[in-house]
Amino acid sequence: MFGKISLGSVGLVVGGILSVVGFAAYGFGNATLNLAGMFYGIPILLGGLALKAAEIKPIAYSKALSPELEALRDSQATATQQQIRKDVTRYRYGQDCHLDDALERLGLSPTDEERPLLHHIREESREGRYALVLEFKSPLFSLEDWQTRQEKIERFFGPDVTAAIAQPTEDEIELALIRTE
Structure with missing residues (x-):
């Protein structure tokens, strides 16, 4: 089942969403969402980019x-x-x-x-x-x-x-x- 789904694309979408939420939360002063978005979103986004490059x-x-x-x-x-x-x-x-x-x-x-x-x-x-x-x-x-x-x-x-x-x-x-x- 997982072989039919591009893990690189999933990482890009999830990481992109979390990163955007983190940046938006930073702009609105919400520290909790900012941390979650930055600490999880950016590494997942980078992992998705790496997988996409090696796909x-x-x-x-x-x-x-x-x-x-x-x-x-x-x-x-x-x-x-x-x-x-x-x-x-x-x-x-x-x-x-x-x-x-x-x-x-x-x-x-x-x-x-x-x-x-x-x-x-x-x-x-x-x-x-x-x-x-x-x-x-x-x-x-x-x-x-x-x-x-x-x-x-x-x-x-x-x-x-x-x-x-x-x-x-x-x-x-x-x-x-x-x-x-």
């Missing part, structure tokens, strides 16, 4: 999820597939991008400028098996670069997962993590 927005679905796919996910998805889906569809803080650690360990992130960026996800049924498809913008890593790491990707996101890599457009890579039987 990564949730990744959107590229295709709507049907009830059949949701039932398939509930019955077949591995713990790793569930964790990836939950992590990328919520606000994250203090990271460069979604899945940055995974991409670095897979050798797909030598620098921040070269790192592929996850821009959408979708869920599919492939031959009756649940598949989580990660859609990356990958202009500097070719399909061949990804395919040479396929075995490593399967070990990293496994067990019980096979990876299918496709290139729908020139600068895009789709990594499908498919549940094995």
Whole structure:
């Protein structure tokens, strides 16, 4: 639930309101509200600004999820597939991008400028098996670069997962993590 709400925005709103109340109370000579507004409002406002600066927005679905796919996910998805889906569809803080650690360990992130960026996800049924498809913008890593790491990707996101890599457009890579039987 909290992953769907931007904590940075909440901190900015609450801190801003308390700070304004504190400044107004100072102007009207109300010491109690002045202290509460200043001592709580300004730190919460600064915390909200810090969170907003380090915030990564949730990744959107590229295709709507049907009830059949949701039932398939509930019955077949591995713990790793569930964790990836939950992590990328919520606000994250203090990271460069979604899945940055995974991409670095897979050798797909030598620098921040070269790192592929996850821009959408979708869920599919492939031959009756649940598949989580990660859609990356990958202009500097070719399909061949990804395919040479396929075995490593399967070990990293496994067990019980096979990876299918496709290139729908020139600068895009789709990594499908498919549940094995």
